[in-house]
């Protein structure tokens with residue numbers, strides 16, 4: 048896992064716009080990965096409340112958000128008063144992408160990185 | 172204190188040093204149950220991650236076997252950190268434990284509100300104030316610099332995306348809407364052309380959507396009256412209303428829950444006035460970089 052990285056999973060609990068099967072598979076994969084992650088019931092709801100957790104997440108250097116459309120995620124953070132620096136954030140769209148693709152993009156690239164990393168750790 | 176300002180709690184599933192391992196299945200059962208019950212969750216693997224909390228009370232669940240997790244209960248900045256045993260025999264009961272904690276902390280259950288409200292894409296917004304002038308429910312406002320803002324999210328009418336249809340720039344999103352670009356999907360040239368067409372359609376229908384809304388009570392009466400339904404003018408109005416419902420996708424429940432015609436008129440006037448005042452303030456400002464355009 049890259050340094051200063053955090054994964055945020057949004058469960059979109061209060062609407063049925065994200066396919067249930069996609070949410071289930073992605074969450075299961077996160078739980079099996081052994082990695083730390085944050086999971087929120089509903090990012091929309093937290094944005095409306097200006098929840099401080101969004102501020103903590105917005106400060107993470109390398110944030111990966113698994114939710115819906117990137118445009119929605121970015122402006123939800125912004126609307127909460129905690130804008131995201133676009134360059135630092137990757138958004139994975141569960142409304143449009145199949146779970147398998149999201150899981151491999153989210154987790155397996157890191158596995159490859161780990162495989163090719165020098166055993167003694169980063170060079171600098 | 173309104174619903175959006177109420178206190179919340181956070182649940183931490185701890186799977187690190189000083190505790191026994193929680194299996195992937197247990198983790199999934201517990202976390203999905205918590206999310207479906209409206210909790211915010213963090214799965215962490217190191218004690219040091221506890222310190223990142225703000226002042227939100229935290230319930231930390233782990234297989235501690237009755238032992239203490241040194242340092243955890245004084246996590247930096249956390250107002251309250253409570254350690255609790257992870258219920259291995261039945262991970263589903265995690266939600267019950269969390270619910271009890273929520274009640275003890277006097278925190279709010281936010282699951283009672285469907286979070287439906289507009290979100291502004293400021294990369295597209297030109298600050299024209301059409302949304303502010305349109306919304307009858309005071310959802311929009313302006314900040315100190317006269318920049319349009321969504322200020323009262325919980326005043327928005329659930330499932331009604333009408334204001335997104337009056338935005339000439341397709342800058343208003345409803346992330347839980349069924350279709351793009353309102354749901355946040357990228358905006359195409361076709362979308363822009365279609366939005367322009369909608370404005371034209373509404374002007375063809377009477378120039379002002381509120382005049383159509385005002386006819387809703389007449390339409391409601393006509394539904395039960397054969398003589399009235401034969402009235403040509405009423406039929407015309409009904410057609411306008413149906414067209415409006417179809418074009419800007421206002422759910423029937425929202426139309427039927429609107430205030431009386433007189434109140435609509437009054438609120439529409441107030442909304443229009445707020446928009447005009449904001450635009451005037453922008454024009455009179457020496458630093459008018461946030462110039463509204465229509």
Ligand code: SF4
Nearest residue numbers: 057059090091115346
């Ligand atoms: S951010 Fe997207 S996925 Fe998350 S709750 Fe809002 S609409 Fe649902």
Ligand code: SF4
Nearest residue numbers: 296297299300302338
């Ligand atoms: S209607 Fe005008 S002010 Fe409102 S979001 Fe659209 S462009 Fe911005």
